[in-house]
Amino acid sequence: MKTVRESTYELLRSVGLTTVFGNPGSNELPFLNGFPTDFRYILGLHEGVVVGMADGYAQATGKASLVNLHSAAGTGNGMGALANAWNSHTPIVVTAGQQTRAMIGAEPLLANVDAANLPRPLVKWSYEPASAAEVPHAFSRAFHIAELPAKGPVYLSIPYNDWEEPAGPFSNAITMRKVESAGMPEEARLAVLLDRIASAHNPVIVLGPDVDAARANSFAVTLAEKIAAPVWVAPSAPRCPFPTTHQNFRGLLPAGIATISHLLSGHDLILVFGAPVFRYHQYDPGAWLPKGASLISVTCDPLEAARAPMGDAIVGDVGGVLKRLSERVVAVDRPCLEALPRPEKAPVTDGALLPEAVFDIIDDLAPQNAIYLNESTSTTAALWQRLRMRQPGSYYFAAAGGLGFAMPASVGVQLAEPKRRVIAIIGDGSANYGIQALWTAAQYKIPTIFVIMKNGTYGALRWFAGVLKVENVPGLDVPGIDFHALAAGLRREGPSCRKCRRIQACHGGSFILGGPNFDRGFHRAWRLIRWEDPSRSRTIDILHAAACRRWFLTISMAARKMNTGCRHNRDVFLNWRFKPSRLTDVSRRDLSVEMFGQRYPLPFMIGPTGLNGIFRPKGDLLLARAAAKLGIPFVLSTASNLTIEEVASNCDGELWFQLYVVHRDLANSLADRALAAGYKTLVLTADVTVNGYRERDMRSGFGLPLRYTPKVVLDGLRHPAWSLDLMRTGVPQLANFRGAAATNPEAQAALMSRQMDASFNWDDLTRLRDRWPHRLLVKGILRPEDAQKCDELGADGVILSNHGGGRLTVASRPWTFFIRRPNSSRNRY
Numbered sequence: 001m002k003t004v005r006e007s008t009y010e011l012l013r014s015v016g017l018t019t020v021f022g023n024p025g026s027n028e029l030p031f032l033n034g035f036p037t038d039f040r041y042i043l044g045l046h047e048g049v050v051v052g053m054a055d056g057y058a059q060a061t062g063k064a065s066l067v068n069l070h071s072a073a074g075t076g077n078g079m080g081a082l083a084n085a086w087n088s089h090t091p092i093v094v095t096a097g098q099q100t101r102a103m104i105g106a107e108p109l110l111a112n113v114d115a116a117n118l119p120r121p122l123v124k125w126s127y128e129p130a131s132a133a134e135v136p137h138a139f140s141r142a143f144h145i146a147e148l149p150a151k152g153p154v155y156l157s158i159p160y161n162d163w164e165e166p167a168g169p170f171s172n173a174i175t176m177r178k179v180e181s182a183g184m185p186e187e188a189r190l191a192v193l194l195d196r197i198a199s200a201h202n203p204v205i206v207l208g209p210d211v212d213a214a215r216a217n218s219f220a221v222t223l224a225e226k227i228a229a230p231v232w233v234a235p236s237a238p239r240c241p242f243p244t245t246h247q248n249f250r251g252l253l254p255a256g257i258a259t260i261s262h263l264l265s266g267h268d269l270i271l272v273f274g275a276p277v278f279r280y281h282q283y284d285p286g287a288w289l290p291k292g293a294s295l296i297s298v299t300c301d302p303l304e305a306a307r308a309p310m311g312d313a314i315v316g317d318v319g320g321v322l323k324r325l326s327e328r329v330v331a332v333d334r335p336c337l338e339a340l341p342r343p344e345k346a347p348v349t350d351g352a353l354l355p356e357a358v359f360d361i362i363d364d365l366a367p368q369n370a371i372y373l374n375e376s377t378s379t380t381a382a383l384w385q386r387l388r389m390r391q392p393g394s395y396y397f398a399a400a401g402g403l404g405f406a407m408p409a410s411v412g413v414q415l416a417e418p419k420r421r422v423i424a425i426i427g428d429g430s431a432n433y434g435i436q437a438l439w440t441a442a443q444y445k446i447p448t449i450f451v452i453m454k455n456g457t458y459g460a461l462r463w464f465a466g467v468l469k470v471e472n473v474p475g476l477d478v479p480g481i482d483f484h485a486l487a488a489g490l491r492r493e494g495p496s497c498r499k500c501r502r503i504q505a506c507h508g509g510s511f512i513l514g515g516p517n518f519d520r521g522f523h524r525a526w527r528l529i530r531w532e533d534p535s536r537s538r539t540i541d542i543l544h545a546a547a548c549r550r551w552f553l554t555i556s557m558a559a560r561k562m563n564t565g566c567r568h569n570r571d572v573f574l575n576w577r578f579k580p581s582r583l584t585d586v587s588r589r590d591l592s593v594e595m596f597g598q599r600y601p602l603p604f605m606i607g608p609t610g611l612n613g614i615f616r617p618k619g620d621l622l623l624a625r626a627a628a629k630l631g632i633p634f635v636l637s638t639a640s641n642l643t644i645e646e647v648a649s650n651c652d653g654e655l656w657f658q659l660y661v662v663h664r665d666l667a668n669s670l671a672d673r674a675l676a677a678g679y680k681t682l683v684l685t686a687d688v689t690v691n692g693y694r695e696r697d698m699r700s701g702f703g704l705p706l707r708y709t710p711k712v713v714l715d716g717l718r719h720p721a722w723s724l725d726l727m728r729t730g731v732p733q734l735a736n737f738r739g740a741a742a743t744n745p746e747a748q749a750a751l752m753s754r755q756m757d758a759s760f761n762w763d764d765l766t767r768l769r770d771r772w773p774h775r776l777l778v779k780g781i782l783r784p785e786d787a788q789k790c791d792e793l794g795a796d797g798v799i800l801s802n803h804g805g806g807r808l809t810v811a812s813r814p815w816t817f818f819i820r821r822p823n824s825s826r827n828r829y
Helices: 004-014 026-032 047-061 071-087 132-147 187-199 209-213 217-226 257-263 302-307 318-328 355-365 377-386 406-416 437-443 459-468 483-489 500-507 518-532 540-548 564-574 619-630 644-649 664-677 695-700 710-718 720-729 745-755 762-771 784-792
Strands: 019-022 040-043 065-069 092-098 125-127 154-159 203-207 231-233 249-252 269-273 294-299 312-315 371-375 395-397 422-427 449-453 593-595 598-600 634-636 655-660 681-685 775-781 797-800
Touching: 004 026, 004 132, 019 047, 026 065, 026 092, 040 437, 047 065, 047 071, 047 092, 047 395, 047 406, 047 437, 065 071, 071 092, 092 132, 125 132, 132 154, 187 269, 187 294, 187 318, 203 217, 209 217, 209 318, 217 318, 249 377, 269 318, 294 302, 294 318, 302 312, 355 377, 355 449, 371 377, 371 406, 377 422, 377 459, 395 406, 406 422, 406 437, 619 634, 619 644, 644 655, 644 664, 655 664, 664 762, 681 762, 710 720, 762 775, 775 784, 784 797
Parallel strands: 019 040, 019 065, 065 092, 092 154, 125 154, 203 231, 203 269, 231 249, 269 294, 294 312, 371 395, 371 422, 422 449, 634 655, 655 681, 681 775, 775 797
Antiparallel strands: 593 598
16 A cells, blocks of 8 residues: 555645745655655745745746645744735645654644644645545645635645555545636626626726736736726735736826825726735725725635725636626727836936836846846835836735745746746845845756845835834844845855946846856856946947957948948938927927837837857847847848747747848748748848958958957957857857758858849749738838839838948948838828
């Protein structure tokens, strides 16, 4: 017969609980005896950290996690973290070792007296099995209770001598069980809800963490757009359920009764999804609801529904209800909302860093799908205003306000989301509650980024002291803590940053670099970008001078031979003059531009450049992600160093593909690949049928194969980080030409040269237009009649370009004229 331990591990394996977070003591050793090789154990140095890591892991995966604590003392240490898990509806199965059954009554050392009552009321269910044979069944029951709505933590106390006992008669059956909750209201109730929404004149939506937990964010977006409703996030939100960049987003509600009522005044219907109604903090007396307003909440938690002091409540599947409503609600005939203006960039001074300036820099550097964990509570309002959170699962906060959550939770989230960058923003007061998480991150090579906002005080307490009008309170300051030394002692090193440019330099690469080791990526990032300090390089001239001192950057110069083409382009551009209108309202400046029926936030895009891998490994992907972060298109070159598919599968921004005038079969193949990979625009570059005279490249030694001239070798020695990258990754290949007949860069370059088609003509453009179903642009146009011809053949637009003066140095400058086609049926320019 199987032992209790064998049966329990089979059950845990069947439900997917194969990651164990723990800090073991003697009572737990029998459970860990012969730990299965297909399980993994994540050690934390403190039980609060252990529960916090499991909390973050469970929230990020959406599935239950497993924690192993040590008897009563370990449970007590973890209960602060349990408060956060309870309030965030996190499914965690918490186990604790109990003394052997033969001695429990005598209350020996490490006995957990009245074990089931110890963690209440912070768990959904707490139990100590009546016999050893019941242990596997208790685990099954605990898992299903934790997973059923409203999800939450559960607790099991297991006497340590139970593990070697024979399992009970039901141990095989429990591994095959499924427990599911439907949770959808009947059609009649849903119809009533739809009628109330339809009859509302000015509805507003308030979203809570359970929307993000259900990954129902997109349904909330659709509903808000259809009924033209502003969207607020519920007070003290532990998650971000709505993209903060959306035009309907209005911000984070404060945690006061009167303040919320004031902000929601004027709305006749308040729709609350997946949030308590409401989680207040400071006492701010006033009306529960604005005058004339009614409230309906949809929650998965019957306790929250019963506790609310106002409004109607529906207990059910939050995600399912939102999905049904978004599909069935009738779109209203009301004007779309305008997006709130982005806050101005915070000033950068030589003094102490402003939190707003730090958030501006993090937002600029972080990838678009970054995940933020916040425990800098005094700066939460500024964080929500300045960090753009677009995707589900992008934000986590301590749901109960218990400090010590974010640092360990960020480790758990990064374990669950290895393909996204996790950034923990921690106050220096908060950091001391979970600092041990740094050790776990270092030991398991978890590349979370920790940013500690050091101001030497408990900022949130100082604010609340002002609210309560109390003075001369002790214990609000925490001076003299060397977090750099603490991190080094826990084998997680990092610099101290007192200026914005230091943050940009030290962390810029870390926010986008992958890999298992934060420290190695961190220092590598510093070496790579310190020469290009934006605060010092104010002009293109300075960057150009720096580039000319580096061989591997001289290839970025577009002009060839004597630079006359580049010089002429620049002279014409500098001769342009603006004629601004005066005494007009410029308080809301807008750089957005509409192009092809779509609005972009900036009048720029990242154009096609080949061999970006020379500057940095995976340079094409880094540029694509930067463009995605800014919301502008990225154009991938035919001569890219990553394939069409590699860039598309690792970037969620708008991708265009640039096609050289190559032979017909290759052109068709590349276009088909771009179409299959999801590229929305094809850019035909029409001005490279004949290569330019690259005298600069010949002088510098650049070419394929690379010629290691003395200048190249010397410059490489002066830039060891770049040289090591080149040695590690090899000479960048022309990936789109890689194949059995072209396995190295030299063969690929020769193949590309052979494929260039000097006979490519208007008929070929017509065939390409018939083949490509999306937007088609022609780049390299310099004559109005050629632009007109492109229009007649169905091209969607032209790009005025002389290839940077690099093909024909005496060619016309593209911005010396505009092409307007007022007779065009599509009214394009």
